[in-house]
Amino acid sequence: MSQSRLALLGFGNVGRALVRLLKRKEAELKEKYEINFTVTGIATRRHGFAISPNGLDIEKALALVESGQSLYEISKYPLTDSLDFVHSVPADVLIEITPVNLQNGEPAISHLQTALDRNMHAITANKGAIVHAYRELSELAQAKGRKFYFESTVMDGAPIFSLFRSALPATQLNSLRGILNSTTNLILGRMEDGESFEDAVKYCQQIGLAETDPSIDVDGWDAAIKVATLVTVLMGLPLTPQEVDRTGVRSITPKMVAEAKERGKRWKLVCTAERDGNTVKSRVAPELVSPSSPLYSVEGSSSIVEFHTDTLSSLSIVEGNPGPETTAYGLLADFINAIRDQ
């Protein structure tokens, strides 16, 4: 039986869904994977920090945060700096779920570096850390004999990186094509139903899918950083979102959407990347797709990626109806795999 102390950096929808999932799977983790866990630290943006070497009362932590109260109730931890938290939390695994920084990946990179330096496994849902420091963090993890996993960075909890790591040995990825941004896919779908772009954006903001500034989604930045993440890791070719040829969906008018619908087609924000020797051509742009394409049926916040490799001509992964629980599952899978792969 392995004993794992978990530290959660981020306790929003995903972090709280992870804690619930951990509770639900607690017996299975013990019986099937011989993993016993405690949560020894939780760091939040708005509800303070909590640390306890013997394990926090996570039910109480959930209740406090969900009723808008501070974690100070369950642990009188004085610090408010996230990096100090990683430096001092007594843990074996850091789960890093802070917001993405497109420009330089900080402070996520420092969080993960510090965790690995302290001999923790480093698990993150943060794409910024991958596109700006994949090689450094991977090398550090290897040197420390710890795992650096990040399944939830792309397509929520759908297994993409673990698929290539474990289920597709001796395979070279040559190209990929997919729909990777939920918000724009939902916006385009609602425009097909006659809604204006502005109202569709508002709807996505209301349900918590889009931020107050929706440009990260509608200008293709989120899709671009996902392409960059996939290319960096799966093709082994470092790529930043800034290097992706990027066009968002602002140019797609209701008239274009209606015309496409009449012709039985759909506008989709399509991501592509193609290896060309040691370089890669990558693009995010709206495309018209027809029913004969696997991209056509990908509705709402669902996503798809089609891989072309040197061993399987075409392999696609489709994730339907994701939510915070799905992202949380990717983190749980990373945690279990970090323990059993170590």
Place this chain on the structure above:
Amino acid sequence: MSQSRLALLGFGNVGRALVRLLKRKEAELKEKYEINFTVTGIATRRHGFAISPNGLDIEKALALVESGQSLYEISKYPLTDSLDFVHSVPADVLIEITPVNLQNGEPAISHLQTALDRNMHAITANKGAIVHAYRELSELAQAKGRKFYFESTVMDGAPIFSLFRSALPATQLNSLRGILNSTTNLILGRMEDGESFEDAVKYCQQIGLAETDPSIDVDGWDAAIKVATLVTVLMGLPLTPQEVDRTGVRSITPKMVAEAKERGKRWKLVCTAERDGNTVKSRVAPELVSPSSPLYSVEGSSSIVEFHTDTLSSLSIVEGNPGPETTAYGLLADFINAIRDQ
């Protein structure tokens, strides 16, 4: 560096594609996976058997069989019984690629049992062995400390079993839905283009997709044994193809196909299975699907399976344009994984 001696039982299109793939990936296996291999035995139905403890000349074996000659040229091995071959071949891994026996899974089960008894890893593309002896063979493999892998039994080389084994820990499969039989999917597609059922069957026979007796495909037996294989392994609920509620495609007339096409729909032979406590409801039957379904765009010999689990609401795997090389890759992946998982 691990030294692996491979024995191939079956040297048709898939077996020969595997040998070519092994040659192509030889350097990568050494460098990345520290696997050195020799092929010490090949058993064929029509071209004799060959065994050599120091490794056969596989280029020559390919040339001989592809020019219709006997393997007797490269190894004067007197036996012609496949079980004797498994009993006597000096090997660490058996690759079992014999034809499927729907009724009782033999002789594949005996081949795999004997291989495991002799401390070999047992790898097969044979669904019959799974639906009739999954538990026994798994337990034997575990007792012997060897691996029993069978990725190529369903959806050619697409990672399905390895996905659940390694990339989806702590996940319960609740239901599945898919298109798993290439021949009927291609037949229905050709009927959409105006071909008769009979001519479409003939075409599938010409390209080597359907057998002389096409009933295994058109009556839904192949789809049923694939459903039974998935349920047996991934749900842990033993199921035989005989227990699957099965309807083939013979009742689908050209008129029905044309009418569906006019309405923008398609007939597909759809496989479903749903867990119901400790039992399962499973079915193979033609269904009308619309463009909003991910099954709609699955054309020709491609296939899809959509999984519903307790952790990911919906995860689909789509394999496009499979062929003997794809099935061969599934066997290669099993071989690599057997060595690195042991």
